[in-house]
Amino acid sequence: MALSGLDIFKMLPKTNCGDCSVPTCLAFAMKLAQGQAELSSCPHVSDEAKSALGAASAPPMRAVTVGVGGTAFTVGEETVLFRHEKTFVNPCAIGVQIQSGDSDEQIGASLADAAASSFERVQMALRCGFIAVQSTGDAARFASVASRAADATSLPLILMSSDPEHMAAALDAVGTKRPLIHAATESNIDAMIELAAKHSCPMAVRASGLDAVAVLTEKAIGAGLKDLVIDSAPQDAASALRDHVFARRAALNQKFAPLGFPTISFPGEVSDGDEMLETVFGALDVVKYGSIIVLSGAEPWRMLPLLVLRQNIFTDPQRPMQAESKIYEYGTPGPDSPFFVTTNFSLTYFIVSGEIESSKAGAYLGIVESEGLSVLTAWAAGKFVPERIAKFVAASGIADKIGHREIIIPGAVAQISGELAEELDGWNVVVGPYEASDIPAFLKRRAG
């Protein structure tokens, strides 16, 4: 249970020595209570206090890592319900489920889809996060398909079977890769706990409803397991949403330890086999507290929207709506590279930037300070007008970087080109595309 700052203070040495880099023990206690400090920062705390405070100062939602090496993912450890309060911590993992009973060709195709669902966007690699292998054949087949999935993709694995013998066989094959065991249930939990402990693997607990889940996680915690994942097996989409909200609130607001774990969800289970609807509910899981989201397929047309949505939702909400006014460089620009200008509205910058980036050409982009307005609005408001653009160009130092004197303006403000040419002595003003999405074609035409 959560302790107040004062409760914690009573257990500290009260010497105000400052070694925790907070001036007083009381201030340190307050920080600890708010989860802004770690108990280990105080070198003088007694063992007795340590064990008493340890439980209270543990993060309310545990971080769980699945897999090993560069492709491993960590989920959980979230601290807020709403992203404006603080950046969500660990992006949810999105991956695909395959059936061990399927034919080798089918499995090969699914693994190929998973491997191909890899994209780069705004300098971030987006990819299918894991392979969940469900046992639908015998134990030996389960183990061999799990090995094949690991070898073919090197992605983290989720092993899905309620039969401890199947799980044991698969763990003997791939247990060193830290797969997630899915799932311990009311009927197999003792055997599953033993397997999770033996192989030091994270374990998901599945039961119908969060109260039943909590009974099982308490049992697993009692047996010494720490890395747990919860699955409330919702019957429909409305219950799935409710359980996600309840689990997050129980962990963060109630500090209810049995639910202080990441979740795993199967949007396909509430979509009647409709893969499109499944993707829509997958998106809802991304925004509403899903930690591990298991899809029935990994084709790029469904992975891409979900991975991009995740990238968006897990960014820093404080990221300003204005991009810094300066010259941005793309690829390896040279003296002949084109020079674009646009406004500092972050979405404008982001869209234009993405288009130039995707054209893979070397280029310069000048962001003119325009009070965070989009091109047309900024122009109308007098913030993206020839005088200001000329001033920016003069101060930016772009003239030293490029040999030519050609400036490309957004097509939406074609009307300023004459006046801008007057302001920018010796420059040639080129009207660029109206829509940023036409930039790659525009660049191709120019080059060709």
Added chain:
Amino acid sequence: MTFQEPIEKMSGRIRELTLGSGENACTVGGQNTLSFYRWEGDMPHAPVIAMEVYDVAPVGWPESLVAAFGDALSDPAAWARVCVEKHGARLICIQLAGTDPNGADRSASEAAETVKSVADAVDVPLLVYGSGNADKDAEVLKLVAEVMADRPCAIGPATEDNYKPIAAAALAYGHVVIAETPIDVNMAKQLNILITQLGLPADKILMDPSTGAVGYGIEYSYTVSERLRLAALGQNDDMTQMPMICNLGKESWRAKEAKTSVDEEPAWGDAHKRGVLWEATTAITMAAGGADVLVMRHPEAVDLMRQAIDRLAAS
């Protein structure tokens, strides 16, 4: 330790607002809980979808959209009929993009004609969006308000720059105003205050806090909607308790991930499914953020969202 359901009741409630009149009237809002949190409050009206039609035939739309509507794309009345009769649209949103002075620059009277023709073709409530050019929208929407005097609709976007004439026209002819602000909680609230100060009742305002699609700023719009909703429900802040509208169809289909063909980007897979999902995932995110009216484009995305909403709203 036993699990106690962490129910969190909210003190505020969203205003109910009725679009249109008569037997096809459509009421939105009225909830005292975050969207779809029906276990701790009521949501008497689930989010509703308005299908959009354009005053001038769109150019550059991907194959999947062109195939969905065919020739109707060049006739807003026919297009609206397809939406209502074939796809069960409960609302039609007329986008008067052709009135943009930097585009086709259609006149206010031509725009009003278009709105009239759609109104004659379908009997569901209408929403009318101007091109986003503040001065032109004021002119166009004034006339639209007048010719639609016997058929209450929603007109917008009314912005900081042109809310006065638009709100005055809505007040004079009994329409709802769509108040649009650029992804900012305080500006959204402020515009609601300004419009009500002109005498338009608070239950005649639909808030449009602006939308970005997945990959194009949706995180900002999602969070601003969520914060507006938390202010409305959690802090009982009267001037944020308007239902919200999200004009997401056009934003979604501007995304290159939605409209690029598989030949151009083989690594992105099936263009049709990808485009439909780009719109539908944008829609579910904004619905979760609090949108009460979703303006959408592709019939399959509409159908998916309708199914998703039905399932989430089922108690």
